[in-house]
Amino acid sequence: MYVSVKGGERAIRNAHRLLDKARRGDPGLPAISAAQIDQQLALAVDRVMTEGSLFDRELAALAIRQARGDLIEAIFLVRAYRTTLPRFGASVPVDTAAMTLRRRISATFKDLPGGQLLGPTFDYTQRLLDLDPEAPTAEGAPQTATAEEAAVPRVTDILGRDGLIEAEDGSEAPVADLTRDPLAFPAGRDLRLQSLARGDEGFLLALGYSTQRGYARTHPFAGEIRIGFVQVELYLEELGFAVVIGEIEVTEVQTVNQFKGSASAPPQFTRGYGLTFGYCERKAMSMALVDRALRWRELGEDDKGAPAQDEEFVLSHADNVQATGFVEHLKLPHYVDFQSELELVRKLRREQEERRASLEAAE
């Protein structure tokens, strides 16, 4: 039991003043603006939006600044802020096939309709730290080339045409929402994907990695990674039709995995899915690996007892705001709890001492 304490107001107030000073750093240096964070630390903003589960670049940038760059603290701030706003509804599901692409690659097909577009990637850089104080400097302005006009089909759509990959069931069913209902098990894939989408990148990275190392291995290929902008539509009751309410950047990853077949069904590939806000490639890849591992039951695979297959373990520990809340609460005053435990230990020691004394007296 946690027994609360009171007092300490002045010390707390002074600590927060000190925090303000520490946050600002050397006052001789210019203060950093939210717009600068948005533009120049864009991937931190993307992560905070994804795990904060709120697409708003300015809010995420403000949160990063307030949190002194502690991204989990920033995610916490964003999550807390969102609870102050009413929800107007749920969007029409975004159409990732209609994405305005910024990056699109496939590790499964060398030549594919629409081509391989590297975009602004760290891939193939040499990871040499640039020590130039003005660095990293561009190697010149970006080049341009003529873009293809045609729509770029998803790789899974190409495989799906020949029935080589499992078809997704597009039936419209009520969508689970873990911001409204507590997690319950077994969890449907909709609930799992929502939990993974807002889950901690590091946790999912480690779990995804574990599947590659043999803990519920599913033989994945990066079927397609696509990053770009999609429009969001909302159905407006008053008008009787859906309208575009804005445009967001998303990262989509589809893995093509180990096939299955049976006496009646021909062998076909299976799939894992990752979707995040912004440019979060590592997170979306990890999400797709874990999504696929969690699907063992519906695909009739064996439970190998691997952590990534255990949905209760994965979903209960993926949320870094929950996790940090429980881990960090340990530092709050537990004086009363500890006093009672201290009493208990003293009593046990006393009793043991008395037993030994009486045994010695008997001998």
Next chain:
Amino acid sequence: MTVASEERKWAMGVLACAEPEALSALWEDWPGKPAFTWLRKPESGLVMVRGRMGGEGAAFNLGEMTVTRCALQLDDGTLGQACVQGRSAAKAEVSALVDALHQRSGDREAVRREILLPLEEARAAARQALAAETAATRVEFFTMVRGDSE
């Protein structure tokens, strides 16, 4: 969907995706701002963005986005409304006003010409620039045979 609805849907989409600064600059230049009354003052809130499993399957909740909505009425009774990305009350207000004007036959053409088409063109140009830069990163991978094939 009627032609009028199609046009309204298009206009509202253009307004929602517009840069707030670009929209307010065009609105600044609009002569004779109409009088109106609020039916619903600008209110910021959230819309849960959904995705589909595998891009094409059943829906799931990805996360929320901020939006601001409002509804108003011009003096002749024309209704205008907006639900636009972000937390800008000003952008929602101008979007609803433009939506209302766009429904009035006397103003429709001018609204298209002076506000909606310039916004759409600006957005198309930005998309075009992005596509051209991205196209320059198109890669051709070649597979190489390793070892002696003899």
